[in-house]
Amino acid sequence: MAVRHWWQGPLGSGPHAATRPAPLPRRPGRPCGRGRREKARGSGRRGRARQRGARLDGVRVRRAGEQGLGVFAGRDFGRAEVVAAVPRRLCLLEPVAAVPAEPSEARPSAPFGGTANWYHALGCDASRRAAAGLAAQLLRQRLLGASAPLSHYCGTVTPEMPLSLQPLAAPPWDAALLSHSPLLVRLHSEAARCDDTCLALLSAQPIATAASERLRRWALCAVLTRSFSLYGGLRGRARTLAMVPFLDLLNHRSPCEGRSAPTCRFEEQSDLLAMVTTRAVRSGEELTFSYALAPDAALLCQYGIPGSGLGANSMNEAMVPVPPSALRASPCGAPAAAPPDLAAARLAALERQGWLSAGAPLLLSVPADSCPRDGRLARLARLLALGSAPEVERWERHLLAPVPEHKAPAGGRRTPARRAEAQGGAPGAGWPGDASLEARAWRLVAGWAREAWRLASEALGGLAGREPEAGSREWAVLAVAAAEEELLAEAAGDAERRALAAELRGAAGGGRGPGLWGPVRASVRQRPGAMAAEGEASAQQKDLSSLTVPQLKEKLKEANLPVSGNKAELIARLLEKEASGSSAAPAGDAPAGQEAAGAEAEAAQAKKADEPKEAEEQKEKEAEQPTEQKADDSKATEADEERKEQKEDGGEAKEDKEGEKAEGKEEEDVEKLDKLNMSLDDLISTDDTIGAHKKGKGKGKQGGWSGDWGGGDKWNGGSSWKNDSRGGNDWKQSWKDGGGGGKSSWGGGKTDSWGGGGGSSWKGGSADYGKNSKTWAGSSYGDKSYDKPYGGASYGNKSYDNKSYDSKSYGNSSYGNKSYDDKSFGKSYDRDDTSKFGRGGGGGGGYDKGGYGSFDKGSYRKSDDRGAASYDKGASYDKYDKTYDKSGYDKGGHDRAGARGSGRDPPDRGYDREPPRYSDRAMALKYRQGHALRHRAMVGYVMFAVQRRADDSEVTQAAVSLSAFVW
Numbered sequence: 001m002a003v004r005h006w007w008q009g010p011l012g013s014g015p016h017a018a019t020r021p022a023p024l025p026r027r028p029g030r031p032c033g034r035g036r037r038e039k040a041r042g043s044g045r046r047g048r049a050r051q052r053g054a055r056l057d058g059v060r061v062r063r064a065g066e067q068g069l070g071v072f073a074g075r076d077f078g079r080a081e082v083v084a085a086v087p088r089r090l091c092l093l094e095p096v097a098a099v100p101a102e103p104s105e106a107r108p109s110a111p112f113g114g115t116a117n118w119y120h121a122l123g124c125d126a127s128r129r130a131a132a133g134l135a136a137q138l139l140r141q142r143l144l145g146a147s148a149p150l151s152h153y154c155g156t157v158t159p160e161m162p163l164s165l166q167p168l169a170a171p172p173w174d175a176a177l178l179s180h181s182p183l184l185v186r187l188h189s190e191a192a193r194c195d196d197t198c199l200a201l202l203s204a205q206p207i208a209t210a211a212s213e214r215l216r217r218w219a220l221c222a223v224l225t226r227s228f229s230l231y232g233g234l235r236g237r238a239r240t241l242a243m244v245p246f247l248d249l250l251n252h253r254s255p256c257e258g259r260s261a262p263t264c265r266f267e268e269q270s271d272l273l274a275m276v277t278t279r280a281v282r283s284g285e286e287l288t289f290s291y292a293l294a295p296d297a298a299l300l301c302q303y304g305i306p307g308s309g310l311g312a313n314s315m316n317e318a319m320v321p322v323p324p325s326a327l328r329a330s331p332c333g334a335p336a337a338a339p340p341d342l343a344a345a346r347l348a349a350l351e352r353q354g355w356l357s358a359g360a361p362l363l364l365s366v367p368a369d370s371c372p373r374d375g376r377l378a379r380l381a382r383l384l385a386l387g388s389a390p391e392v393e394r395w396e397r398h399l400l401a402p403v404p405e406h407k408a409p410a411g412g413r414r415t416p417a418r419r420a421e422a423q424g425g426a427p428g429a430g431w432p433g434d435a436s437l438e439a440r441a442w443r444l445v446a447g448w449a450r451e452a453w454r455l456a457s458e459a460l461g462g463l464a465g466r467e468p469e470a471g472s473r474e475w476a477v478l479a480v481a482a483a484e485e486e487l488l489a490e491a492a493g494d495a496e497r498r499a500l501a502a503e504l505r506g507a508a509g510g511g512r513g514p515g516l517w518g519p520v521r522a523s524v525r526q527r528p529g530a531m532a533a534e535g536e537a538s539a540q541q542k543d544l545s546s547l548t549v550p551q552l553k554e555k556l557k558e559a560n561l562p563v564s565g566n567k568a569e570l571i572a573r574l575l576e577k578e579a580s581g582s583s584a585a586p587a588g589d590a591p592a593g594q595e596a597a598g599a600e601a602e603a604a605q606a607k608k609a610d611e612p613k614e615a616e617e618q619k620e621k622e623a624e625q626p627t628e629q630k631a632d633d634s635k636a637t638e639a640d641e642e643r644k645e646q647k648e649d650g651g652e653a654k655e656d657k658e659g660e661k662a663e664g665k666e667e668e669d670v671e672k673l674d675k676l677n678m679s680l681d682d683l684i685s686t687d688d689t690i691g692a693h694k695k696g697k698g699k700g701k702q703g704g705w706s707g708d709w710g711g712g713d714k715w716n717g718g719s720s721w722k723n724d725s726r727g728g729n730d731w732k733q734s735w736k737d738g739g740g741g742g743k744s745s746w747g748g749g750k751t752d753s754w755g756g757g758g759g760s761s762w763k764g765g766s767a768d769y770g771k772n773s774k775t776w777a778g779s780s781y782g783d784k785s786y787d788k789p790y791g792g793a794s795y796g797n798k799s800y801d802n803k804s805y806d807s808k809s810y811g812n813s814s815y816g817n818k819s820y821d822d823k824s825f826g827k828s829y830d831r832d833d834t835s836k837f838g839r840g841g842g843g844g845g846g847y848d849k850g851g852y853g854s855f856d857k858g859s860y861r862k863s864d865d866r867g868a869a870s871y872d873k874g875a876s877y878d879k880y881d882k883t884y885d886k887s888g889y890d891k892g893g894h895d896r897a898g899a900r901g902s903g904r905d906p907p908d909r910g911y912d913r914e915p916p917r918y919s920d921r922a923m924a925l926k927y928r929q930g931h932a933l934r935h936r937a938m939v940g941y942v943m944f945a946v947q948r949r950a951d952d953s954e955v956t957q958a959a960v961s962l963s964a965f966v967w
């Protein structure tokens, strides 16, 4: 039972917490020192267990705050050491009958089956029967009293059962209270239903007639919260349910990153059931293990365990209801309803996939369902984004077909977030891959998630306002609801980001292939008139994007082209080749500029290769042709050759004089764009997979982004900014150097792609972009370059340099405080708040108000300490920050390393004992914060690039509308 899924049967442990005094059986009048003497004599519970083969050395049982009793390390343990082992013969065992699952019990395979995600631990008839059987055995032991072989064990199971937070406990839970979390409503009702069934099954057992209702509930609750599922070395459903003395005193910990992750795992060894450490454990540390890989709501419903704080459970999920009205809505989000045939086609498709109740909202969950490729939310949204009934029919199978379970990543648990990560960012097979369609779909997802988030915030606000007492039901619901609200906020942000990325891809005219910069790069190479060919190019680009790298390399080999580089480069090379090939073909449409020269050269080469053959043919023809015609032809040939020579001479002269320089620059620019492109692609692919945290990338020593950004150069660690874009300099330095006073533009390094090196075109002052285009005129990034096109004095004067990125923001004061908004973006991008790019930075609009708005206002800027107005001025986090503060969850979850509990440790509530830590969810969140900022910055550059493509109104329009969203 190394990894046990929470639906795979009851397991676990747990008398309840607050009221129970430590109930270790004691002999009356026994003074301290008892344990030692017992150990020597082999008497007492522990001694008897030891005599019979149990290994319990080195562990201590103590009170563990509100969790009741707990087991603690009495000495240091190494990794993979057995801390406690109990022979099977000391356990109560109940086989789980191998009855075939009832159809209603099987986990639904259809993606829209409604209950696909949530399957209660006792959802299967066989395990319900086994639980009742085990409860009957426990009752028997209890009723037999001291003569029962396991009477001592019965003494360790608290008499105060059922636990107050377990659904079996009276009085029943208030529906209004549960309604604060839709997930809880659902799980609680399933749990209560199953508990009732088990109770009925237990009551039907002969032994139950001798027991009161209260005692029956006691026995069942003990089984539900303390039993272990044994698999006998086989996968699948548990073969046996077991009450395992002593081991069931270990408390639960949810999987998360950091020091408070579970210390042990349960192992079935041949005749022993053992707890084995998963890491080194210090003497005095509590020994814990994961009862179940389940969200907080499920843990509450089965074990009566209240949530363990924000970010503390990486298995947490939250419900996103998709209203039935979504089926009737217009595919592009317009207020008008969809045409009736389209709505009918959608409904029919969903019904075929198991969404039978079109009148009720469909409950999907995040993060599992929001994963980009196979997530149910994404798939549903893609279906609803399709514009016509035939399209829906055509793509239904591709979009809605059941997805096979994904394998757990090597060496890792399959958390919902990891599952999302494993599934990558590409849509399902066969999807047209249209960026605008993707963007529409993610907008829909974002809308649903935002609405769910809004509701969750409201509900949370109401609950937090009541300031529930620690350990109460309200308190437990608050913890669950807070964790869910956090997930919904993330999901909404994620969906927005994906929509934005898709829109940008669309605006840049391509799929994922060469990335957003593909067309920009093309525009650098092509003459202005060649823009019309872009549609075709982007179609080719899409085709190429769908190929794998080996396939691309194969193609390159066929074309005698180099096969090195990443996918984007390979595609670009092929496109280039195709472009040059096709542009050389039609007469009168010879390309100008470098591409033209290249194409001509290639054509000339090809001609040369064919020359001997042609010459022979020609000779043959000549022999057949009349002399007159021959004379004409020879004249024509001479004239042609003359023209050709002139052209070649002219071309050479041109190349000699200007071309060489221009070519060099152009190449350099293209290279820079390529590098940026790669960075951006990296960024977007990171973006896609970021739903699950990426260890290492961007993680500072402090465990948080503040460390990275603050220090200036830590930012560089492994990121593409450093390697791809800026040569050896750190981010801070290059922004500083680059912007300031038009010195060396984007950073001083010679290798720097954004300029720096002498004569670089992005650099200041020289004849680079200024000459060629009005928009980039003037000199470099620093002084005047961006002023004109980007409105007023925005970009130029103060941008990027002195005030902004380095000193205040990225530099010393780390990420949070002043960066990006007040000083930097505000002033630099748009000091007078008039430019379209400027808005957001200034705090007046743009970014703040747009998709990321909620994250932004006062949130990550000021949120190094989330106390004051963190996360979102408008709502929830404020509230529950306060509440958490008061109710024993310190504010630490998302703070800087060490903030958890630092300075304000609420005393003895069970949650303040944890050392400072980051959970992996909190870590992921931190990562995203950093990511969002980088994303903003990158998107800004995309804007410029898109803008400078031409005066193409469509592209400019797209850039403007996106900028409103981004900034």
Ligand SMILES: C[S@@+](CC[C@H](N)C(=O)[O-])C[C@H]1O[C@@H](n2cnc3c(N)ncnc32)[C@H](O)[C@@H]1O
Pocket (backbone or CB within 6 Å): 012, 013, 014, 015, 016, 017, 066, 067, 068, 069, 070, 156, 158, 163, 225, 226, 248, 249, 250, 251, 252, 253, 303, 304, 305, 306, 308
């Ligand atoms: C198997 S028992 C663990 C031992 C238990 N503490 C005792 O005193 O017997 C499981 C019960 O302990 C409590 N518990 C376990 N882990 C907990 C946690 N992380 N937070 C709160 N309560 C916990 C719950 O009441 C649960 O039902």
